[in-house]
Amino acid sequence: MCENCKTPQLNMTRRNTLATLGAGLLGPFLASALPRPAAAEEVKSAGQSPREILIRGGYVMPVDPTMKDLVKGDVHIKDGQIVAVAERIEASGADVIDASEMIVLPGFVDTHWHMWDGLWRGLVNDATDYFNRHDLLPYYSVEDHHTAVQYAALEAINAGFTTCHNWAHGLRNYDDMEAELSALQEAGIRAKLSYNGVIQNVPTPAADFQRALEWIAAHGKGRLGLGMTLDNAGEYFKPQVELARKLKLRPITDHGGFMAYPDVIGPEFIFTHGAGIAPEAVALIAGKKLGVALCPSTDPMIGAGLPPVYALIKGGVPLDNISMSIDVTCQSPADPFAGMRTLVNSSRIQQVEANKLTGDLLGIAHKGLKWAFSYRDAIRVGTLSGAHVLGLADQIGSLTPGKRADVILVRTDQPNMLPAANTNPAFQLVQHAAPTDVDTVIIDGIIRKRQGKLIGVDVHAVVEKAARAQESIRKRANMPVLNTTL
Numbered sequence: 001m002c003e004n005c006k007t008p009q010l011n012m013t014r015r016n017t018l019a020t021l022g023a024g025l026l027g028p029f030l031a032s033a034l035p036r037p038a039a040a041e042e043v044k045s046a047g048q049s050p051r052e053i054l055i056r057g058g059y060v061m062p063v064d065p066t067m068k069d070l071v072k073g074d075v076h077i078k079d080g081q082i083v084a085v086a087e088r089i090e091a092s093g094a095d096v097i098d099a100s101e102m103i104v105l106p107g108f109v110d111t112h113w114h115m116w117d118g119l120w121r122g123l124v125n126d127a128t129d130y131f132n133r134h135d136l137l138p139y140y141s142v143e144d145h146h147t148a149v150q151y152a153a154l155e156a157i158n159a160g161f162t163t164c165h166n167w168a169h170g171l172r173n174y175d176d177m178e179a180e181l182s183a184l185q186e187a188g189i190r191a192k193l194s195y196n197g198v199i200q201n202v203p204t205p206a207a208d209f210q211r212a213l214e215w216i217a218a219h220g221k222g223r224l225g226l227g228m229t230l231d232n233a234g235e236y237f238k239p240q241v242e243l244a245r246k247l248k249l250r251p252i253t254d255h256g257g258f259m260a261y262p263d264v265i266g267p268e269f270i271f272t273h274g275a276g277i278a279p280e281a282v283a284l285i286a287g288k289k290l291g292v293a294l295c296p297s298t299d300p301m302i303g304a305g306l307p308p309v310y311a312l313i314k315g316g317v318p319l320d321n322i323s324m325s326i327d328v329t330c331q332s333p334a335d336p337f338a339g340m341r342t343l344v345n346s347s348r349i350q351q352v353e354a355n356k357l358t359g360d361l362l363g364i365a366h367k368g369l370k371w372a373f374s375y376r377d378a379i380r381v382g383t384l385s386g387a388h389v390l391g392l393a394d395q396i397g398s399l400t401p402g403k404r405a406d407v408i409l410v411r412t413d414q415p416n417m418l419p420a421a422n423t424n425p426a427f428q429l430v431q432h433a434a435p436t437d438v439d440t441v442i443i444d445g446i447i448r449k450r451q452g453k454l455i456g457v458d459v460h461a462v463v464e465k466a467a468r469a470q471e472s473i474r475k476r477a478n479m480p481v482l483n484t485t486l
């Protein structure tokens with residue numbers, strides 16, 4: 001949750017140029033009742049993840065616009081790569097995961113997440129609290145940065161995120177940066193870490209970025225990448241963008257200040273938040289092909305507004321450039337389903353307003369609006385578009401054979417879902433699913449969650465460590481006792 005919410009009211013009548021993308025494939029859901037596995041499969045630790053996995057008999061939603069859903073299909077993974085997606089695959093050497101009564105789809109991709117301040121959970125009721133709590137930063141130890149990111153990454157994987165963009169504005173130096181990188185690497189999540197280009201009015205030296213890149217090359221296992229943040233960069237903005245481009249850092253991002261440099265910005269930039277965005281800003285985003293990281297959970301939470309989905313679509317921003325972000329978990333959970341739900345619902349509210357039907361329930365019911373942003377669109381924004389915005393769409397974001405195997409399985413047999421034949425799986429995922437339905441998470445071919453449980457990590461110990469870290473930081477900062485009656 002950040003400072004980019006002071007822009008004028010958006011104009012809903014902005015030009016309407018976007019072709020409908022990713023039109024819904026409202027195929028049948030589960031064709032028939034499928035047999036349950038006879039016995040629970042053996043759950044292996046992440047360190048023992050099999051080289052070859054066959055996901056068998058799930059509802060397969062590839063999210064690749066050139067591929068169709070399979071009502072009952074298989075996904076074959078080998079050496080961390082998706083090698084085949086088809087109705088029936090034989091792979092005698094593979095460990096089989098029974099996916100009957102599950103939806104198989106690419107893992108979710110977050111594009112903007114201040115992971116270090118997840119330790120403030122329970123402390124930041126609103127925007128005022130949030131900005132005030134930055135006073136805790138000087139009391140963080142290097143280890144606290146590691147703990148915070150470890151805790152956040154754990155929540156991400158548990159909820160079905162396989163990629164995150166750690167928007168690490170709390171870094172004070174290289175050591176903090178390396179602690180956060182290490183936590184991402186150890187968690188096994190795919191991640192970008194954006195390192196501040198300017199810290200306390202001093203530009204971060206090129207040598208630090210180079211050192212970070214070397215660390216990633218040595219330890220990142222192909223899953224980590226480096227970007228640059230440029231909030232309040234002032235006179236250093238242009239030279240640091242030049243440095244970022246020279247080092248091929250991606251993304252480059254801030255909380256809106258870069259919009260003052262239309263001659264500098266380009267497709268590797270991510271515009272964040274956007275509640276209440278002005279039509280001129282939408283036009284600049286569309287014209288410069290910027291990525292956008294919407295914040296569907298936090299911006300409504302602080303009263304900043306709804307994510308401007310409808311304005312972006314009507315303003316000609318392609319779906320590929322619109323992504324979903326967690327922003328901060330100290331104010332709302334990392335829940336991709338809630339995020340997608342808010343994106344769809346926001347777009348509908350905005351479309352109803354644009355059609356002057358606000359408050360007219362019968363009007364909404366009988367007008368027969370064709371919704372500008374579909375459930376399929378929301379799932380694409382949460383997966384493939386996020387990958388595109390981070391510059392990773394050639395590697396992840398869809399179940400396209402040849403891509404890395406970042407795959408999740410979502411149960412459809414829980415009380416909040418209904419695995420009846422010929423229903424809309426995209427609708428159910430967006431409007432009904434929850435992180436508790438995420439049965440399996442595979443990242444880079446490694447199983448990180450199985451049968452609803454995270455693998456290879458002591459969850460209780462990580463959460464305890466995060467709680468103790470918060471207490472200890474508050475103690476060192478002499479933070480007053482909170483008013484907990486709100």
Ligand SMILES: [Zn+2]
Nearest residue numbers: 001002272327
């Ligand atoms: Zn932010």
